[in-house]
Amino acid sequence: MATPREAPAAGNCWIVDGAATGAWASEAGRLALWTAGGWRIVAPLSGMRVRRISDGAALRFGGSKWTLPIAIANPDGGTTIGLEARAAIDALLALMVAHGIMIAD
Structure with missing residues (x-):
């Protein structure tokens, strides 16, 4: 996915696309996890x-x-x-x- 969701549920996770924007820019291939504290980007x-x-x-x-x-x-x-x-x-x-x-x- 390239564009972060506006209102994800806590625990939702996506693999960041190479054309990512916004909070996911420059995070291609990493996992973007939504938590109560916001986005957490994790290197696989x-x-x-x-x-x-x-x-x-x-x-x-x-x-x-x-x-x-x-x-x-x-x-x-x-x-x-x-x-x-x-x-x-x-x-x-x-x-x-x-x-x-x-x-x-």
Whole structure:
């Protein structure tokens, strides 16, 4: 997000966009947390993860930037062996989505 919200609730947090303005200017990539005392800007540590509310994705800070998990489409078509393999792959994909490792396509 590039522009600070006017009336956020205490505890709301955003990853500051590179084009940030106002209270967030020059804070790109950092976390902006609203508290009863105002904005608190926090530098993320390598390996830190946050959950994005809009789609449930678990973003990870790699030391220099935030990255999204990889989205993989479910396999389609094939024979009986292919059907069994797809069922196993579907189960693995569902588990990874449930743990925030990746986002559903």
